[in-house]
Amino acid sequence: MRLIHNLTIFMLLTALGNAMLGCAPEAPGATGKHTLVIGSVLSKSGPAAAYGNDADRGARLALKELRAQADLPFEIRYISYDDRSDKTEAAKVARALIDADGVNAILGPAISPSALSVGKLAQERRIPVVATSATQDEVTASTTYDRTYVFRVCFNDSYQGKVLAQFARQDLGIRRVAVIYDNSLSYSIGLARTFREQFEARGGVVAYEENFSVTDSDFSALIDKVAAFPVDALFIAGWDENVGPMLKQAQNRWDNFILLGADGWVTHRLLELAGGNTGTSFALSHFINDDPSPRVQALNRAYEAEYGELPTAFSVLGYDAMRLIVDAARRAPTFDGPALRDALAATSDLDLVTGHLRFDSHRNPQKDAVVVKVEPDHFAFYKRIRL
Amino acid sequence: MSYFAAQVLNGLCLGSIYSLIALGFALVYSILRFLNFAHSEVFTSGAFAGYFTLLALGPHFGPWTRFAVATVVAALAAGSLAVLIERVAYRPLRHMPPVTVLLTAIGVSITLQNIGRIAFSPQTRGYPTLDLPLAPRQVGLAVLAGSFVLLWWLIYRLPAGIRIRAVAENLETARLMGIEPGRVIVLVFFLGGTFAGVAGVVWGLVYGTVQPEMGFLPGLKAFIIAVVGSVGDLRGTLVVGMALGIIEALAAGFLPSSLSALREVIVLSLLLLALMARPNGLFGSSTPVKV
Numbered sequence: 001m002r003l004i005h006n007l008t009i010f011m012l013l014t015a016l017g018n019a020m021l022g023c024a025p026e027a028p029g030a031t032g033k034h035t036l037v038i039g040s041v042l043s044k045s046g047p048a049a050a051y052g053n054d055a056d057r058g059a060r061l062a063l064k065e066l067r068a069q070a071d072l073p074f075e076i077r078y079i080s081y082d083d084r085s086d087k088t089e090a091a092k093v094a095r096a097l098i099d100a101d102g103v104n105a106i107l108g109p110a111i112s113p114s115a116l117s118v119g120k121l122a123q124e125r126r127i128p129v130v131a132t133s134a135t136q137d138e139v140t141a142s143t144t145y146d147r148t149y150v151f152r153v154c155f156n157d158s159y160q161g162k163v164l165a166q167f168a169r170q171d172l173g174i175r176r177v178a179v180i181y182d183n184s185l186s187y188s189i190g191l192a193r194t195f196r197e198q199f200e201a202r203g204g205v206v207a208y209e210e211n212f213s214v215t216d217s218d219f220s221a222l223i224d225k226v227a228a229f230p231v232d233a234l235f236i237a238g239w240d241e242n243v244g245p246m247l248k249q250a251q252n253r254w255d256n257f258i259l260l261g262a263d264g265w266v267t268h269r270l271l272e273l274a275g276g277n278t279g280t281s282f283a284l285s286h287f288i289n290d291d292p293s294p295r296v297q298a299l300n301r302a303y304e305a306e307y308g309e310l311p312t313a314f315s316v317l318g319y320d321a322m323r324l325i326v327d328a329a330r331r332a333p334t335f336d337g338p339a340l341r342d343a344l345a346a347t348s349d350l351d352l353v354t355g356h357l358r359f360d361s362h363r364n365p366q367k368d369a370v371v372v373k374v375e376p377d378h379f380a381f382y383k384r385i386r387l
Numbered sequence: 388m389s390y391f392a393a394q395v396l397n398g399l400c401l402g403s404i405y406s407l408i409a410l411g412f413a414l415v416y417s418i419l420r421f422l423n424f425a426h427s428e429v430f431t432s433g434a435f436a437g438y439f440t441l442l443a444l445g446p447h448f449g450p451w452t453r454f455a456v457a458t459v460v461a462a463l464a465a466g467s468l469a470v471l472i473e474r475v476a477y478r479p480l481r482h483m484p485p486v487t488v489l490l491t492a493i494g495v496s497i498t499l500q501n502i503g504r505i506a507f508s509p510q511t512r513g514y515p516t517l518d519l520p521l522a523p524r525q526v527g528l529a530v531l532a533g534s535f536v537l538l539w540w541l542i543y544r545l546p547a548g549i550r551i552r553a554v555a556e557n558l559e560t561a562r563l564m565g566i567e568p569g570r571v572i573v574l575v576f577f578l579g580g581t582f583a584g585v586a587g588v589v590w591g592l593v594y595g596t597v598q599p600e601m602g603f604l605p606g607l608k609a610f611i612i613a614v615v616g617s618v619g620d621l622r623g624t625l626v627v628g629m630a631l632g633i634i635e636a637l638a639a640g641f642l643p644s645s646l647s648a649l650r651e652v653i654v655l656s657l658l659l660l661a662l663m664a665r666p667n668g669l670f671g672s673s674t675p676v677k678v
Contacts (some may be wrong), residue, residue: 045509183648212646217594217601220397220524221639224390241511241596248513248595251522273596275516 035075036329038322039097040107041118042132046085047214047241050267051110054311055132055318056080059107061306062322076326079103083114090114091121098125103327104335105130110314112136112187119150126337128344130325132317133286135160135263136190141362149341151363153320153354154286157187159196160262163369163385164284168233168260169202171371171383172282176205176231177260180222182238184212191237191262207231212242219246223253233258240264244273247281255279259374264370266313266379274376281374286313287354288370288381300352320352394640395633400524400593402632403531406625407586408609409604409616410538411469411579413624416613417555418575419484424492425472427606428499428585433465433584434597435507441515450517458530458588465584466577473576503599511598514591527589534585536626541578542621551575608654617668627669629659641656 040059043052063078069269079101083090090109097103098121106122106129109115115134122129131139131152140150155163170175179196182188196206208229212222223246226234234257243265247254261283271278289300289310299319303311311319328348329335332343348355355367368386372379408430415423438455448456476495480488519526542548553561553572562568590605591597612631616623631654638650661669 045504047511099438211647213648214602217596218401218639220396221394221636224393224397225640228390244513245595248516249593269511269513273511273513275513275595277516 003006003069012375027059034335035077036105036326036335037077037095037101037103038107038325039076039101039103040080040331041083041094041097041114042080042108042110043085043089043114043320044080044082047239048085048111050240050269050312051133051314052082052085052108052316053266054267055108055110055321057307058303058311058315058318058320059322061303062319062326064306065302066323066326072326072330074329076377083109084115085111087113087117091117094118094121103127104329104337104340107318107321107325108132108134109134110318112139112190113185115139115150115152116186119147121257123147123149126341128325128328128337128341129323130344132321133263133314134187137188137194138186138190140364141264146362148345148363149337151324151344151359153262153317153324153352153357153365155367155369156364158194159364160284160369161191162198162387163371164203164260164262165195165198165202166370166387167282167383167385168199168235169204172233172258174204174224174233174258176207177233177235178208178210178226178229178231179206180210180212180226180236180238181236182214182242183255184213184215185239188237189241189265192235195235195237212246213236214239214242216242217245219249222246223250227253233260235260236265237262238264240267240270241273244270247274247277247279250279252278258282261374263313265374267308268312271374271377271379276376278374282382283372283374283379285372286367287311287316288313288372288379290381291370294358295351295353316353320354320357323352324350324357390640394636396524396528396634397640399629400589400632401532401636402629403528403535404586404590405605405609405612405632406412406628407531407534407582408605408625409612409628411583411620412610412613413616413621414551414579414602415577418551418558418572419477421488422492422610422613423472423477423576423579424467424489424606425476425495425499426579426609427602428496428503429465429469429472429580430583430587430590430606431503431597431602432468432499433461433580433587433601434591434601435503435587435599436464436514436584437461437588437591438514438597441517450519454519454526454588454592458585461584461588462581463584465587466580469576469583470573470581473573488623491504500600500603507599509599511596514597517592523593527593528644530585530589534582538578538582538621542641579647611655611658615658615668623668623670635642 042056043049080094083093109118109131112134113165115131116139119129119139129150133154135154135157137156137158140147178191181192197200199206210226259279259281263284265283266285300310328343332339347357358366360366368384371383373382411426412422437457440460441453442539442622444453472495476491480491550566550571553566554568558568612628613624635654642650
């Protein structure tokens with residue numbers, strides 16, 4: 001009994017001692033050094049897993065390079081959560097990051113539905129958000145609100161719709177198009193709408209609109225129906241996990257169409273799921289591997305050395321987002337929300353892999369878009385467009 | 388081929404897959420009077436076994452060889468999993484109230500789904516494309532039709548099948564006639580599992596993707612088909628399964644695109660109405676029996 005009594009006291013004291021040690025300030029050393037806490041909300045599982053996982057890898061590579069820099073005046077702590085491609089889960093983990101982990105900034109989300117819910121929360125709590133590939137217009141601002149704390153490193157859907165419509169009309173000479181979109185994704189609905197407006201404004205005709213759902217696995221009815229349409233091209237606004245199987249199941253029934261896709265197409269996963277059946281397809285990307293710029297080539301090498309595969313557009317957006325946040329943290333007087341946000345908004349001379357970054361009045365970057373040709377086993381550079 | 392005919396063909400393929408899975412439910416129910424919820428995961432395991440086999444064999448082997456080996460491996464793997472589940476989860480509860488076994492079945496289903504997520508990552512994988520001279524749907528239908536014929540032959544022509552039918556009719560009397568119910572139960576689980584495994588490979592071939600939670604929706608529909616087809620009645624299961632597949636395909640093909648999201652609702656509502664009208668399924672007696 002005495003032994004147990006003593007043992008208990010000993011364990012309690014040890015626990016207390018450990019707790020006190022944990023309260024000690026981090027980063028011993030130079031005065032003024034403190035820790036930048038970055039949390040990420042990325043879709044690492046679920047239908048949008050390709051976008052989130054790539055972004056996370058890109059962000060971690062950037063983090064590794066940044067930490068290796070000798071002149072970094074602070075430490076960086078990076079916490080990564082999976083939102084499972086679900087906006088409710090995204091809001092839940094964002095809340096955990098802000099309240100429990102005390103993050104200074106949020107990297108991600110990678111998809112628009114999550115970015116909408118996380119952005120709303122972050123705006124209320126005044127924590128800056130840098131979304132990686134959430135392209136829907138309403139992520140940063142809409143007709144009813146302006147989320148001053150939400151930034152993104154990718155172009156937005158109104159820009160995408162414009163670029164694609166122009167490319168289709170002027171470069172490919174397409175006149176009649178059928179739009180196929182995912183009626184369960186706000187990203188897809190918005191993009192389809194923007195494309196239709198822009199395409200018709202340039203004299204084209206959107207003759208048909210068909211839809212599917214992100215949970216669908218059988219596209220045979222859709223494929224048969226669309227195969228009979230008298231159009232030149234199909235614009236398919238969806239995520240890679242649906243478009244890939246759709247292309248594979250289409251076999252040769254869509255061979256007489258030109259297929260147009262948006263940024264959601266450009267992942268390894270789409271090529272894998274399409275099984276080589278990519279037809280004559282073009283898609284829009286934030287980035288392309290065979291861009292000859294030295295910055296892109298250096299990133300290709302570093303990423304491949306680290307992960308054994310080439311980066312995708314989504315990896316690079318994660319990479320750029322991390323660099324952007326840390327650059328802003330260097331310039332900000334403190335790490336609290338409003339200061340960091342202002343530093344982000346003031347970004348002006350930053351050269352990122354995806355281009356020279358300049359934000360517009362709604363915190364969307366003004367940058368180039370790259371049209372890529374979708375080959376069976378890779379994406380090939382086709383044309384760079386800047387509007 | 389006309390658009391209508393193409394959709395009917397799609398429906399037959401889909402319905403066959405559902406029916407094959409539903410037959411697994413029906414077989415187990417006919418013997419043990421309970422619904423094996425883990426059967427959806429047996430289907431998924433077959434699809435994954437087929438996937439890994441196809442990857443392992445690589446393009447050096449002819450496409451027919453790869454497909455045949457993958458199907459056999461999937462059938463055996465799924466059947467073995469089904470037997471394992473019976474041994475581990477259901478046999479110890481043989482004399483427990485039905486609710487206990489039902490809950491166990493749900494628990495096994497959830498456990499297997501999550502084991503799949505952890506072991507194979509939740510990401511969707513694409514089935515390797517096979518260079519078969521026939522369209523995947525045609526190959527799928529041929530395999531499924533062959534499976535039905537095989538199953539029918541097993542149940543109605545082989546002595547093992549007679550034993551199954553005897554135990555299904557009356558377990559105690561069968562035991563008195565010298566049939567060991569324990570062995571019949573294992574056989575039934577194995578049989579249901581193998582056919583679910585075949586259905587899994589056909590799904591992968593026709594729809595091109597597999598992921599650990601893929602069994603949920605088809606399994607749910609197969610479960611409903613088994614119930615509406617009057618569980619235990621193999622004919623009924625087949626008919627209802629085919630009908631459901633065709634209705635789903637036609638709904639997908641002919642509903643205006645603004646309503647296409649409703650096709651699942653339509654299909655499941657019809658099943659609901661059928662059950663409300665005849666709680667014992669379309670082919671059973673009209674007095675309700677509690678599961």
